[in-house]
Amino acid sequence: MSQTVRTRPEGSDAPLSEAYDTALLDLDGVVYAGGSAIAHAVESLGAASRGGMHLAYVTNNALRTPDVVAEHLTELGIPTGASDVITSAQAVARLISEQVPAGARVLVIGGEGLRVALRERGLVPVESADDDPVAVVQGYGGPELPWGRFAEACYAIARGVPWFASNTDLTIPSARGIAPGNGAAVEVVRIATGAEPQVAGKPLPPMHRETILRTGAERPLVVGDRLDTDIEGAFNGGVDSLLVLTGVTDGAQLLAATPQHRPTYVDADLRGLLTGQPEVVAAGGGYRCGGWTATAVEERLQLEGDGEALDGLRALCAAAWAAAGEGSCGLDGGKALARLGL
Numbered sequence: 001m002s003q004t005v006r007t008r009p010e011g012s013d014a015p016l017s018e019a020y021d022t023a024l025l026d027l028d029g030v031v032y033a034g035g036s037a038i039a040h041a042v043e044s045l046g047a048a049s050r051g052g053m054h055l056a057y058v059t060n061n062a063l064r065t066p067d068v069v070a071e072h073l074t075e076l077g078i079p080t081g082a083s084d085v086i087t088s089a090q091a092v093a094r095l096i097s098e099q100v101p102a103g104a105r106v107l108v109i110g111g112e113g114l115r116v117a118l119r120e121r122g123l124v125p126v127e128s129a130d131d132d133p134v135a136v137v138q139g140y141g142g143p144e145l146p147w148g149r150f151a152e153a154c155y156a157i158a159r160g161v162p163w164f165a166s167n168t169d170l171t172i173p174s175a176r177g178i179a180p181g182n183g184a185a186v187e188v189v190r191i192a193t194g195a196e197p198q199v200a201g202k203p204l205p206p207m208h209r210e211t212i213l214r215t216g217a218e219r220p221l222v223v224g225d226r227l228d229t230d231i232e233g234a235f236n237g238g239v240d241s242l243l244v245l246t247g248v249t250d251g252a253q254l255l256a257a258t259p260q261h262r263p264t265y266v267d268a269d270l271r272g273l274l275t276g277q278p279e280v281v282a283a284g285g286g287y288r289c290g291g292w293t294a295t296a297v298e299e300r301l302q303l304e305g306d307g308e309a310l311d312g313l314r315a316l317c318a319a320a321w322a323a324a325g326e327g328s329c330g331l332d333g334g335k336a337l338a339r340l341g342l
Contacts, residue, residue, distance in 0.1 A: 003235070003238070003259075005259045005325065005326055006259060006262040006264070006321065007318065007321045007322040007325075008280045008287060008314075008317065008318035008321060008322065009263065009264065009265055009266050009277070009280055009314045009317055009318065010240075010264050010265060010277065010279075010280075011276070011277050011278055011279030011280065012265070012276045012277040013276050014276060015051075015273070015274050015275055015276055016221060016242060016265065016272065016273050016274075016275070016276075016277065017047075017048040017051050017052075017053040017273045017274055018051065018052075018053075019219070019221075020053070020219045020220060020221035020240070021053065021054060021217060021218055021219045021220070022053065022054040022055075022056060022215050022217035022218075022219070022220045022221070023048065023053055023054070023055050023056065023220075023221050023223050023273060024056050024058045024211055024215070024217065024220050024221065024222045024223065025045075025055060025056065025057050025058065025223045025224075026057075026058060026059065026223065026224040026225060026226070026229075026230050026247075027057055027058075027059045027061070027069070028059070028061070028172070028173050028225075028247070029173060029224075029225035029226070029246060029247020029248055030223060030224055030225050030244055030246060030247060030270070031045070031057070031073070031076075031078070031270075032072075032076065033173065033246070033247070034173070034174065034175035035072070035175065036076075037076045037077065037078075038246045038269065038270070039246075039269065040269045040270055040271050041076075041078075041269070041270050042076060042077040042078055044269070044270035044271050044273055044274055045078050045270060045273075046077075046078070047274055048273045048274060051274075053273070054215065054217070055078075055080075055084060056084050056085075056086060056211065056214070056215045056217070057069065057073065057080065057084060057085045057086070058086045058087075058202070058207070058211050058222075059085070059086075059087050059088070060087075060088045060166070060167040060169050060182075060201040060202050060207075060229060061087065061088070061113075061140055061172065062087055062088045062089035062092070062110055062111065062113045062114050062117075062139030062140050062166035062167065062182065062201075063110065063111040063112070063113050063139065063140045063141060063142055064087075064111075064112075064113050065082075065087075065112055065113050065116045066082040066083070066085035066086075066087060066090075066116075067082045069082075069085045069087070070082045070084065070085050073085075083214070086207075086210055086211045086214050086215070087113055087117065087166075088139065088166035088167045088200055088201030088202070088207060089110075089113040089114045089116070089117035089139055089166055090117045090120070090210055090214075091166070091200040091201060091206045091207045091209075091210035092114075092117070092137055092139070092164050092165070092166045092199075092200035092201070092206070093114070093117035093118045093120065093121045093123065093137075094121060094200075094206070094210055095164060095198060095200045095206050096118070096121070096123065096135050096137060096164055097121040097122065097123060099135070099162070100123070100134045100135055101134070102122045102123075103122060103123070103124060104123055104124065104133075104134045104135070105123075105124045105125075105126045105131055105132060105133045105134060106118050106123050106124065106125055106126065106133055106134070106135045106136070106137055107126055107127070107128070107129060107131065107133035107135070107136045107137070107152060107153065107156050107161070108125045108126070108127065108137055108139075109136065109137065109138040109139070109141065109145075109149045109150065109152065109153045109185075109189075110137070110138060110139035110140060110141040110145070110166070110182075111139065111140065111141045111142055111145075113139065114137055114139045114166065118137070127152070128152060129152045129153075129155035129156035129159070129161075133156055133161055134161065134162075135161060135162050135163075135164060136153050136156045136157055136161050136162070136163045136164065137163075137164045137165070137166070138153060138163070138164070138165045138166070138182065138185065138186055138189065138197065139165070139166035139167070139182055140166070140167075140172065140181060140182040140185070141185075143179065145185070150185065150188050150189055150192070153189050153193075154189060154192045154193050157189070157193045157195050158193060162198070163189070163193075163195050163196075163197040163198070164197055164198045164199075164200065165182065165186050165197040165198070165199045165200070165201075166182060166199075166200055166201050167181075167182055167183070167199065167200070167201025167202065167207075167229075168182065168183035168186050168197075168199055168201070169181040169182060169183050169201070169229060170183040170184050170187075171183075171184070173247075173248075201229075202229040202230060202232075202233040203228065203229050203230075203231075203232035203233035203235070203236055204233070204236065205236055205237070207233060208233055208236065208237035208239075212237075220239050220240075221239070221240050221241065221242055222234035222237070222239060222240070222241040222242070223241070223242045223244065223270070223273070224241065224242075224243065224244070224247075225243065225244055225245070225246060225247025225248055225249055226247065226248055226249060227243070227249055227253060227254070227257055227261035227263075228261065230243075231243055231257075231260075231261050231262070231263045232260045232261055234263075234264075235259070235260040235261070235262075236260070240264040240265070241263045241264050241265070242263060242264065242265045242266075242267060242272055242273070243263035243265070243266050243267075244267055244268065244269050244270060244272065245266070245267070245268050245269070245342075246268070246269050246270075250342070251313055251316075251333070251337040251340070251342035252333065252334070252337060254266065254313070254317060255301070255316055255317060255320040255321075255329055255331075255333045255337075256320070256324075256328045256329050256330075257317075257321070257328070258324075258326075258327065258328050259326055262317075262321055265277045266310065266313060266314055266317065267310065268310055278290055278311055278314065280314050280315060280317075280318045286302075286315075286319055287315050287318035287319050287322070288305075288315060289311040289312070289314040289315040289318070290305075290307040290308055290311030290312075290314075290315075291305045291306050291307025291308075291311065292304070292305040292306070292307055292311050292312035292315045293305050293315060294312070294315035294316045294318065294319035294320075294336065295319055296319050296320070296322070296323040296331055299331060299332060300331055300332040300333070300335070300336075301316055301319055301320055301329075301331050301332065301333040301336045302336065303315070303316060303336035303339055303340070309340040309341055309342060312336075312339070312340045313337075313340060313342060316333060316336055316337070316340075320333065
């Protein structure tokens, strides 16, 4: 897909909840962290929904079923039905179903979310390479997944059985910190077999297709905290995105973002859905947003003015992305970010 290289965040006169019909929301780092709601998430999503925006929750975590995710969100104060939750397990199950016969056996290396998704597509989950599977699917199975499950995958793949993965996120957030994700487990099987899986989850097209099929979104806005899954997934799908700074992405990573990782909008948290977005404009040799002006000067990014910290960050993004073009900005933005407290 040929796309114009983004060189600055965009503005919006209308609140984003009115400019887009559907918010495709990541969960970890956006709606909750460690199982608890992130500040302002419950109130903001409630207001967006009451205003007519459809809310859909899109997760690469294949362990939990949509029913379980919906129940958790409802308990947090965000009324949600299972049909509003789209998982990478569902995306990979559809991908498999398009390549194997109806009723075929699929070896599952993962949790209940994968099994439910496979049954939904008319496939039969099995537990052993000796059960004559026609495919292997691997998804996050939680911290207690036995090592022997990886061996089962390897036995089947060595016999020529095609291998699928729900996603390849190397890490997953937990209440105690960052833990190995499904991508780390996929690497174990990749190293042992030399094989390559077909991958469905963000940022790849099968996940975006699954999301659009299930939500019917016509003007979707992807909302996430990760550049390499949420924002890149929006880029690959050709739709707009909002990066919120409640998760893993910090200011330095945002300034260094390559084109596929540059969000349409940047905001502190989900309150950004309820407001317009300030315009970033060219100003002399730099870019202005609110009371701030950012320029690229020799080996560094320079910031002048005062006002809202987020406006300063948006101006810095424009200066950095414009200087980088199709690459990654290598200019030092440390002092400018420190001035903003970011």
